[in-house]
Structures are given as C-alpha cells and as structure tokens.
Amino acid sequence: MDKPCKYVCDYYGVPAEIGRRVIVNGEPGVIAEDGGNHIGVLFDKDEPGTVYPCHPTWRVVYQGMVPVRQLPxxxxxxxxxxxxxxxxxxxxxxxxxxxxxxxxxxxxxxxxxxx
Structure with missing residues (x-):
C-alpha cells in the first residue's frame, strides 16, 4: 500500500504528509487526510474532524510535522x-x-x- 499523500507528493513535488503543518491562503492548519489529488486540511480555527479539501500548490506553505488534533x-x-x-x-x-x-x-x- 502506498503512503498517504503519495500522489500529491509525486505529481506536484510537495512535501505533503499527514501531520504536516501548512498555511493555506494565510490560514494555519495541518494536513489531516489524504484526499487523492488534494490535501485534506484541518484548520486551527475549526473543530477536529472538520477537514477541507485544498489544492496542494495554491497558496500553500509547508512547514514542520505536528500531531493531528482528534475529537474526544x-x-x-x-x-x-x-x-x-x-x-x-x-x-x-x-x-x-x-x-x-x-x-x-x-x-x-x-x-x-x-x-
């Protein structure tokens, strides 16, 4: 089985992986899901479990690794x-x-x- 976000990494050449801190269009968040051809981002302002599909290169700044927040x-x-x-x-x-x-x-x- 391929690692999560493999397609995005290979196709777009970005360091996407679950737990990677990102800033998308100025909003901080973390990659929480592999969306196939997009990244699933949990933004800091949202409740855990609320994940938005984001294009992996559109106004995205990739940062370090962090734990993904989980709902109780x-x-x-x-x-x-x-x-x-x-x-x-x-x-x-x-x-x-x-x-x-x-x-x-x-x-x-x-x-x-x-x-």
Whole structure:
C-alpha cells in the first residue's frame, strides 16, 4: 500500500504528509487526510474532524510535522454515526429507526463479523 499523500507528493513535488503543518491562503492548519489529488486540511480555527479539501500548490506553505488534533472518543463516535445517517438515512422513516439499525451488533462498525 502506498503512503498517504503519495500522489500529491509525486505529481506536484510537495512535501505533503499527514501531520504536516501548512498555511493555506494565510490560514494555519495541518494536513489531516489524504484526499487523492488534494490535501485534506484541518484548520486551527475549526473543530477536529472538520477537514477541507485544498489544492496542494495554491497558496500553500509547508512547514514542520505536528500531531493531528482528534475529537474526544465520544464526539468522534457521534460524528461517525451522523456521517452514516447522512449516507443511509434516506431508507428510514425517522432517526430512531436509523439508530436501531445502526446499533445492531452485527454491523462492522460495532465490531460485528458481518462487515
């Protein structure tokens, strides 16, 4: 498996990697995700988990390495659940029905064996 941000590094010749401090258009942040042909930046002003796609060469200054801020586990799980609701929620009559489906122990995100 290729290292994260490999395409961006190879194609654009930039030192992009997860945890690299960047300044994008004057806004400080850190690369938090590999976006394929872009870098996913968590800006300092935003809550952890809020990542924006940015072009790897448009007004980007690459700096040193830092840890990527993470949401506390409880908030992270809630945010992941909400993302699943956005993906699958149209198939349910209400949020409670979705929660019952989502909490099924056989679901892969609940460590179920039927991923």
């Amino acid at each position: 586990a409880r908030k992270r799980r809630a945010k992941e659940r909400y993302q699943r609701y956005r993906e699958f929620g149209d198939g349910f009559d209400n949020f409670r029905q979705f929660l019952a489906w989502d909490s099924d122990p056989d679901r892969s995100w609940n460590r179920g064996c039927h991923g």
